[in-house]
Amino acid sequence: MNSPASSPEIEDRVVRKLQWRILPFVMLLYFVSYLDRVNVGFAAFTMNKALGLTPEMFGFGGGIFFAGYFLFEVPSNLILYRVGARRWIARVLISWGLVSSGCAFAVGPYSFYTLRFLLGAAEAGFFPGIVYYLSLWFPARRRAMAIAAFMTAAPLSIALGSPISGALMELPRMARLANWQWLFIVEAIPAVALGFVTLKALASTPEEAKWLKPEERAWLKSELQAESIEPGARSGHGREAWRALFNPRVLALAVVYGGTSAGMYAVAFWAPLLLGQLGLSPLMVGWLNAVPGAAAIAVMVVWARHSDLTLERTWHVVLPCLAGCAGFVWGGAAHAAVAVVLALTLMYIGVNASKPTMWPMPNLFLSGAGAAAGIAWINSVGNLGGFIGPFAVGWLKQRSGSYTAGLDAVAAMIAVSAGVMLLISRQVEHGVGKAQVEEKDPA
DSSP states (O other), X not given: OOOGGGOHHHHHHHHHHHHHHTHHHHHHHHHHHHHHHHTHHHHHHHHHHHHTOOHHHHHHHHHTHHHHHHHHHHHHHHHHHHHOHHHHHHHHHHHHHHHHHHGGGOOSHHHHHHHHHHHHHHHTTHHHHHHHHHHTTSOGGGHHHHHHHHHTHHHHHHHHHHHHHHHHTTOOOBTTBOHHHHHHHHHHHHHHHHHHHHHHHOOXXXXXXXXXXXXXXXXXXXXHHHHOSSTTOOTTHHHHHHHHHTOHHHHHHHHHHHHHHHHHXXXXXXXXXXXXXXXXXXXXXXXXXXXXXXXHHHHHHHHHHHHHHHTOOHHHHHHHHHHHHHHHHHHHHOOSHHHHHHHXXXXXXXXXXXXXXXXXXXGGTOOHHHHHHHHHHXXXXXXXXXXXXXXXXXXXXXXXXXXXXXXXXHHHHHHHHHHHHHHTHHHHHHHHHHHHHHXXXXX
């Protein structure tokens, strides 16, 4: 007879509650976050002319978001670790919403750069904070699926947000504000509102979850402690965090994440203009850009579920990377609308499906403050690719007159991600094997 601590029945019951109580809310937060990051791609239809932005300037401004993100990412996640998720994530939401609305009042290239940098600084810590937060609730064997569900909010924001952004770009001038200014203001409001909701709705730890029964909280705490590298260790967190920053596996995963981030944000920022060059209206671009996002959602969920069932991570990262690489090469050569949409679909699937299966890996060799710092460092360094990718496309577009060279450069970065993942695959698979043994024999 199974004990309560190992009962499949109590595990299924607890995980179902986590899926319904936590995932929909954090998905909503990420939906709003991602929309506020990438709506600049739609604003560019009229904003670039109004502010005097060349393709290179737009690419730089789109990507400089990640400079602010990089500088404040690790400190932000360590503060979250100290003060709790509820208060810190609420602060992040409110501050980024205010800065995002401020982007409507840029008057030239330098104010545009400054506001994009401040937006990155304001939002720093949100994504790795949520990834770390999910690791405090979901057992390892359920984590990739949880992270995948959370991350589907990114392509979902493309699928649902693109038609909304396209429709806002059809607005006439009102109250002395142009359509691109209204886009920033309207889409920033939910972030501020949700910041106040977060203060009431989010439980920082399982101990605060009144919606779990005492025996369910006890089971979850026992399960997560059994998986921890250093169960219950909270002392010496400064040393843990510092060591994590120089862990070779952390640095390698940051490189992997960098290539996929270059692809993710290159396609997010430039896809509207890539479709717009075909002579389509902003509203039509919005509807067409929704197709790749919808396809990516379905593939992400199925792919992550398969990764959890098999406890295999390496090839679940590598294969989507290769698919995304092919999509960028194809997109550079495509000229017909159908071909461009299909290439964008392959891009979105590749860069999105590779990410959730990578994020469970740091918790195989990090815990506590080390996990908080390591996850933030991977995201921080890796997201520098989010600066390089969009900037490379704009820089090469201005010099060559086409998107081909820039998209090929991004494809090369994604190929590097696949190669590095294969190089560290032995260490990763060893970690997964160890987790399996511990899972079967927790004693």
